[in-house]
Amino acid sequence: MPKHLIADAKAMLEAELPTLNDYQANEFRKAIEEKEVEAKAHADAFVQQRVAALLADRTEALKQLTEARDAYDELASEAKEGRISTADASSRLNQLTQRQLQSEERLARIAKQAEILAAVEEDPVAWADEQARRVPSTMPEWGF
Amino acid sequence: MPNTRAQKLRALAAQDKRTADAAQKARLRSEDAVNALEDREARRDARAPVPERKF
Numbered sequence: 001m002p003k004h005l006i007a008d009a010k011a012m013l014e015a016e017l018p019t020l021n022d023y024q025a026n027e028f029r030k031a032i033e034e035k036e037v038e039a040k041a042h043a044d045a046f047v048q049q050r051v052a053a054l055l056a057d058r059t060e061a062l063k064q065l066t067e068a069r070d071a072y073d074e075l076a077s078e079a080k081e082g083r084i085s086t087a088d089a090s091s092r093l094n095q096l097t098q099r100q101l102q103s104e105e106r107l108a109r110i111a112k113q114a115e116i117l118a119a120v121e122e123d124p125v126a127w128a129d130e131q132a133r134r135v136p137s138t139m140p141e142w143g144f
Numbered sequence: 145m146p147n148t149r150a151q152k153l154r155a156l157a158a159q160d161k162r163t164a165d166a167a168q169k170a171r172l173r174s175e176d177a178v179n180a181l182e183d184r185e186a187r188r189d190a191r192a193p194v195p196e197r198k199f
Binding site: 047048051054055058062065066068069070072073075076077079080082084086089090093096097100103104107110111114115117118120121 | 148149150151152153154156157158160163164166167168170171173174175176177178180181182184185
């Protein structure tokens with residue numbers, strides 16, 4: 001069976017509409033609607049799965065970041081009161097900075113992914129077409 | 145108002161910037177405190193008497 005992107009099928013319908021009778025045009029439209037429903041369901045499942053994973057990742061990253069924030073305050077307090085040597089203070093400061101930067105990078109990645117997923121939600125059909133473009137074997141099959 | 149899953153996640157991600165700012169401020173306070181500690185130790189070392197030679 002022929003394979004087309006949904007956008008291409010819509011373009012074909014537009015182009016061929018003047019030559020189609022009502023029955024053919026309706027069948028064409030119905031086929032496109034069916035593929036759009038499938039694409040939306042596929043995109044919805046993808047977004048749901050990714051959001052769940054990213055929310056879990058965000059919880060971890062936030063925990064790591066707030067722990068670093070609290071540890072910075074604890075270190076500042078110990079340094080002010082002279083309860084720690086400069087060597088230990090510097091070493092802890094470096095470790096905390098690493099943890100802070102790691103969790104910030106993690107949160108930035110999550111924010112970027114959230115933008116991508118919001119775009120998928122906005123236009124799930126375009127996303128499905130993009131996936132099919134990347135992996136042609138997943139391109140929808142049509143009766144025309 | 146965000147009303148889809150991804151929009152909600154995006155809104156949460158925007159809020160996380162406040163947590164990141166708080167962590168950054170805590171880092172600066174900590175760096176100041178550690179620098180002050182180093183200065184105090186350096187001054188103390190500079191004031192320490194030089195031990196007398198026994199021989």
